[in-house]
Amino acid sequence: MAFIGVQVSEELKARFTARAQREGGQSALLRRLVCTVTDQAPDPVRPLGAGASDKVTVRFRRSERAAITDAATARGMTRTGWIAALVRARLGLGLPLNRGEEEALRAIARELHRIGGSINQIARAANLAAQAGEPVTFDPAVLEETRGVVGEATSELRQVLARSAGSWQVPV
Numbered sequence: 001m002a003f004i005g006v007q008v009s010e011e012l013k014a015r016f017t018a019r020a021q022r023e024g025g026q027s028a029l030l031r032r033l034v035c036t037v038t039d040q041a042p043d044p045v046r047p048l049g050a051g052a053s054d055k056v057t058v059r060f061r062r063s064e065r066a067a068i069t070d071a072a073t074a075r076g077m078t079r080t081g082w083i084a085a086l087v088r089a090r091l092g093l094g095l096p097l098n099r100g101e102e103e104a105l106r107a108i109a110r111e112l113h114r115i116g117g118s119i120n121q122i123a124r125a126a127n128l129a130a131q132a133g134e135p136v137t138f139d140p141a142v143l144e145e146t147r148g149v150v151g152e153a154t155s156e157l158r159q160v161l162a163r164s165a166g167s168w169q170v171p172v
Contacts, residue, residue: 004034036110041103058083076100089168097164104160108153115150 008016020029035041060068065079072082076098085096097105126136 004030036113039110041106086168089165095161095164096168101160101164105157108157108160111153112150115146115153119146 016029017026020026023029023032068079068082072079075082075085077085088094089096122138126138129136
């Protein structure tokens with residue numbers, strides 16, 4: 001596997017480390033950034049907890065354990081992961097996402113990133129035309145199409161978040 005390294009200031013390293021702590025660690029975050037700028041599908045985010053974790057033992061009846069196993073399997077999680085995610089969700093410590101939800105959110109983010117790039121190109125062209133004293137015109141159909149695509153992405157984003165929140169029974 002190839003290696004990419006970069007030297008940065010101590011302050012930037014500290015800020016990156018703090019951000020990476022919430023997003024799976026420094027290597028995982030840097031790998032996702034490289035994937036994003038090269039239009040590759042990034043790996044799923046696996047957030048690291050802040051600080052050391054403590055083990056908590058909980059006892060369940062067999063029927064409860066079976067129900068937990070079914071619920072965890074339906075979300076593509078282990079029983080332990082599902083229980084921890086449920087507790088975190090109910091405490092308001094984050095909305096746990098399964099792999100399908102993570103992938104859907106990444107796809108939405110990539111689409112919105114592409115749209116943002118297109119809008120920046122349009123704005124740059126309009127600014128250049130205005131600076132040259134040329135009239136700035138926009139095709140209403142293109143603007144309406146862009147509005148529709150952004151609306152679809154926003155709707156899809158809300159659906160993914162609502163589906164996840166609904167499975168944990170927490171408000172979005």
